[in-house]
Amino acid sequence: xxxxxxxxxxxxxxxxxxxxxxxxxxxxxxxxxxxxxxxxxxxxxxxxxxxxxxxxxxxxxxxxxxxxxxxxxxx
Numbered sequence: 001x002x003x004x005x006x007x008x009x010x011x012x013x014x015x016x017x018x019x020x021x022x023x024x025x026x027x028x029x030x031x032x033x034x035x036x037x038x039x040x041x042x043x044x045x046x047x048x049x050x051x052x053x054x055x056x057x058x059x060x061x062x063x064x065x066x067x068x069x070x071x072x073x074x075x
Contacts, residue, residue: 003072004054004061009047012057015074016043019066034064041065 016034021043024035030047043064046056061071 002054004057004068005051007052007057008050009045009052011075012045012052012060015071016045016064018074019064019070021064036064039065 013034019036020038021034021036024033024042027033027044032045032047033042034045035042041064043060045060046052052060058068061068
C-alpha cells in the first residue's frame with residue numbers, strides 16, 4: 001500500500017476544496033468535473049463508493065497539477 005491508498009471520494013473532494021477547486025459540472029455517468037479558478041486547471045473525479053484506487057488518485061492529482069506531498073499535507 002502506497003501513500004495515496006485509503007482515500008475516499010469525500011476525503012479527496014474535501015482536500016480539493018481546500019486547494020481552491022470547486023464543482024464545475026457533472027460528466028458522463030458517475031464522474032464529476034472540478035475546476036480551480038486560480039490555476040485554471042480542471043480534473044475529473046469518479047464518484048464511487050469505497051477507496052479510490054491509488055493510480056486513479058495519482059491521475060487526478062497530475063491532471064490538477066497538485067504535488068502528492070501538498071495533497072497529503074492537506075489531509
